[in-house]
Amino acid sequence: MPMAIAFSAYGDPEVLHPIDIEPPTPGTGQLRIRVKAAGVNPVDVKLRRGDFAATMPVDFPQRLGNEYAGIVDQVGDGVAGLTVGDEVLGSTTAQGYAEYVLVDAADTVHKPASMPWTVAAGLPAVGQTAHTALHQLGVRPGDTVLIHAAAGGVGTVATQLARLSGATVIGTASHHNHDYLRSLGATPVTYGPGLVDRIRLLTADGVDAVLDAVGGEAIAASLALVPDRQRIGTLVDAHAVSEHGILRLGGRSTAALRELVTLYAEGRLHIPIHATFPLSQADQAHRAVQTGHARGKVVLTVS
Incomplete structure (x- = not known):
């Protein structure tokens, strides 16, 4: 039987x-x-640890995985434009770590031949999240955007998309990721005490919008830098959303995923892969993710 x-x-x-x-x-x-x-x-790690147990209880055994890439194996009635053998990618909910998944055809995007399977599987979650977040923040040409954790999965994509939109990006990261951020077109800055002052030295006209993937002290810095709280958003800090009236960012959009796939095929978007593990070593993949220091995506491969 499938695993x-x-x-x-x-x-x-x-x-x-x-x-x-x-x-x-x-x-x-x-x-x-x-x-x-x-x-x-990271959401897979949090679900496995029980971080959501109080608000989102599960029925054991609980599966994991919100993004996949693979080959169409069977087609249901009423599906147009997709046939058995097509190579696709897309989003799912808590079932991607498997040899087979069942998905809605409307949420599926064709995989370009030039896109490796690992990249295809690593794009949907971070790509759609970054794309949607920048739209929610209203990022436009000429803006200066601060991205907290810019070297992470979502940050990597958001940095590239913001630059493609004509915005300037300042990205927080540890020092060993600064050259990486420069390669994406961002100006790096080290997080920690004095962050607000360091950012103010980098931009004469101030910061227009903030995408946060850290929470806590990053929110405090963002509030000191951006007066309009509707242009500050977080992916991770629900408490800050309710306390400060900033935006809760994120969401899925198949149209956005198609756009991202096109950008990749055109060579204008890059998805670095931090590490790959076979499906049977999902525990090792979780260890790599939960360090919080993965540059790019961690992906499970299925033979």
């Missing part, structure tokens, strides 16, 4: 284990995908 990765109790990466699954049968408007690779994201 998937799940956990039957909250805990450390060791709780992840293989389970057998029935091959899913697509219904109307659905596809069955034979997975070639699946992206691993």
Whole structure:
């Protein structure tokens, strides 16, 4: 039987284990995908640890994985433009770590032949999140955008998209990632005490918008730099959203994913892969992600 990765109790990466699954049968408007690779994201780590247990309880065994790349294996009724054998990528909800997934055809995008499976699997979550976040913040040509954790997965894509839109980007990162940020077109700045002063020295006209992927002290710095709280947004700090009236960023858009795939095919968007692991080593992939120091994406590969 096909395999998937799940956990039957909250805990450390060791709780992840293989389970057998029935091959899913697509219904109307659905596809069955034979997975070639699946992206691993911080939200997967948080779900496995039980960070959401109070607000989002799960039924064990609980599967993981919100993005995939693979080959169309079966096509349900009412699906147009996709056939068995097509190479695709897209989003799903807590089922990507598997040999087969069932997805809505409307959420699926064709994979360019030039795009490796690992990149295809690592693009949907960070790509759609970054694209949607910049739209929510109203980033436009001439803006100066501050991106906290700019060397991370979402930050890497958001930096590139903001630069493509005509904005200037200042990105916070540890010193060893500064050259990396420069390669993406951003001006790097080290986080920590004195951050606000360091940023003010970098921009004579101030900061127009902030995309935060850190929370906490990064929010305090953002509030000191940007007077319009509707141009400050966070991906991670729900408390700051309610306390300060800033934006909660994120969301999915298949149209955005198509645009991102086109940018990649044109050579204008790059998705670095930090590490790959076979599906059976999902625990090792989680360890790599939860360090918080992965530059680019961690991806599971499926033979």
